[in-house]
Amino acid sequence: MAVFTPVTLTELSAWLQQFSLGRAHSIKGISSGIENSNFFITTDSGEFVLTIFENLSFEQLPFYLHLMDHLAQRGILVPAPVPNKAGHLVTALHGKPASIVSKLVGESQLSPVPVHCAEVGTMLAKMHLAGQDYAIKQENLRGLSWWVETAPKVMGFLNDDQQRLLSTELAQQQDFAASPTYQALPRGPVHADLFRNNVMFNGTKLTGFFDFYFAGWDTFIFDIAVTINDWCIDLNTGELDAARADALIKAYQQVRPFTHEEQAAYPIMLRAAALRFWLSRLFDFYQPREAHMLTPHDPTHFERILRKRCAQ
Ligand SMILES: Nc1ncnc2c1ncn2[C@@H]1O[C@H](COP(=O)(O)OP(=O)(O)OP(=O)(O)O)[C@@H](O)[C@H]1O
Ligand SMILES: N[C@@H](CCO)C(=O)O
Structure with a gap:
């Protein structure tokens, strides 16, 4: 499983206090990615995806997260980034940049026609x-x-x-x-x-x-x-x-x-x-x-x- 930076539920609970998402209920590492550490998290506000960025820097990340925000606002179907209480889309977790985005419904189509x-x-x-x-x-x-x-x-x-x-x-x-x-x-x-x-x-x-x-x-x-x-x-x-x-x-x-x-x-x-x-x-x-x-x-x-x- 490609989780480069593990996060426990206790660690998530403390970190999540800076967001308006309520309490953390669960965290589950996602095995399929190869670039970043991804987790499905459940909170009082529902299900989200937490990503810890392993290669991208705090300076590089606003480009990606604001792009998703920009596209979502124009009707393109992409995950919406969740800001923390201070309005930031990227904050440190275990010293690395991290963000939360909405979880998309559906599944990958691996045999497309x-x-x-x-x-x-x-x-x-x-x-x-x-x-x-x-x-x-x-x-x-x-x-x-x-x-x-x-x-x-x-x-x-x-x-x-x-x-x-x-x-x-x-x-x-x-x-x-x-x-x-x-x-x-x-x-x-x-x-x-x-x-x-x-x-x-x-x-x-x-x-x-x-x-x-x-x-x-x-x-x-x-x-x-x-x-x-x-x-x-x-x-x-x-x-x-x-x-x-x-x-x-x-x-x-x-x-x-x-x-x-x-x-x-x-x-x-x-x-x-x-x-x-x-x-x-x-x-x-x-x-x-x-x-x-x-x-x-x-x-x-x-x-x-x-x-x-x-x-x-
Ligand atoms: N916003 C999302 N909504 C629903 N599922 C997601 C979302 N983001 C990621 N996932 C799930 O997490 C898995 C891994 O995510 P992602 O592809 O972003 O990882 P990655 O490390 O960048 O991997 P790679 O670069 O190999 O594609 C996806 O295959 C998908 O199942
Ligand atoms: N899509 C890439 C992985 C990085 O996202 C690959 O298949 O090599």
């Missing part, structure tokens, strides 16, 4: 539009600069063929990032990690996007590519499923049509999105942090997706 992908496409486009007047700017911390910084740290663990793939793809992404097409891509605050396990559904109805802690300013088409690379592929082969990808893109474009530059950038952005998660998974695999029974995600999954997207 086109109707789920269409729901995701529609909400993603609405989210991109709703974020356009968001005032706080913070770059995608897992963007190109991080790829350049991280590649040398994992290179020594790779075989020759993998090293070639990583170096070549990184160079091509750097070239593309310097191109006029890339510079002209529409951008804003994006989720940047909208995988199947970060969306809730009730049946075929989408009930929320969550886990915004990799969000940042980046191109909308990168966000779309990250989403397609998870929602619209066969997990066993890495092949794109045309019916699911078409459903997602068509639904997205009914709300926000692609620009000419986005059409052009789509194939290389599918590769960029695969590279980003290959790298982060390699990094987590070879440089693991302390956690109670953490199981890192398989890096070869995104290596295979990257190879497939390159071959297309």
